Amino acid sequence: MTSPGIWPCPQLAPHPPTRTGRQLTRFDWTAERPYRVRVLAYTCSCRTIVYELLASGGRYVIRRVYQVEPRKETYAGPWLRCEADRMWALILTDEAFL
Numbered sequence: 001m002t003s004p005g006i007w008p009c010p011q012l013a014p015h016p017p018t019r020t021g022r023q024l025t026r027f028d029w030t031a032e033r034p035y036r037v038r039v040l041a042y043t044c045s046c047r048t049i050v051y052e053l054l055a056s057g058g059r060y061v062i063r064r065v066y067q068v069e070p071r072k073e074t075y076a077g078p079w080l081r082c083e084a085d086r087m088w089a090l091i092l093t094d095e096a097f098l
């Protein structure tokens, strides 16, 4: 995980914690880019890596965005909503190996 402070922090979204969790779940970032998404939640844009919970056609994916030039995106999922919420919580509590 990158350190905060690279960009000004708007303090509007949560910051994934630094490595303290158990990291029992490993994400597979090989999902295809979904067509037409709606952003449901996101982590703070002050970090180099931003995570977004997306809805797409009744399925849910998590997008990992590297804020570099050129911007890089990878996707994990898709899941049903309950599973996606669980995976999102893992990111926010640092219990996932990302």
Ligand SMILES: [Zn+2]
Pocket (backbone or CB within 6 Å): 004, 008, 009, 010, 011, 015, 044, 045, 046, 047
């Ligand atoms: Zn921030």
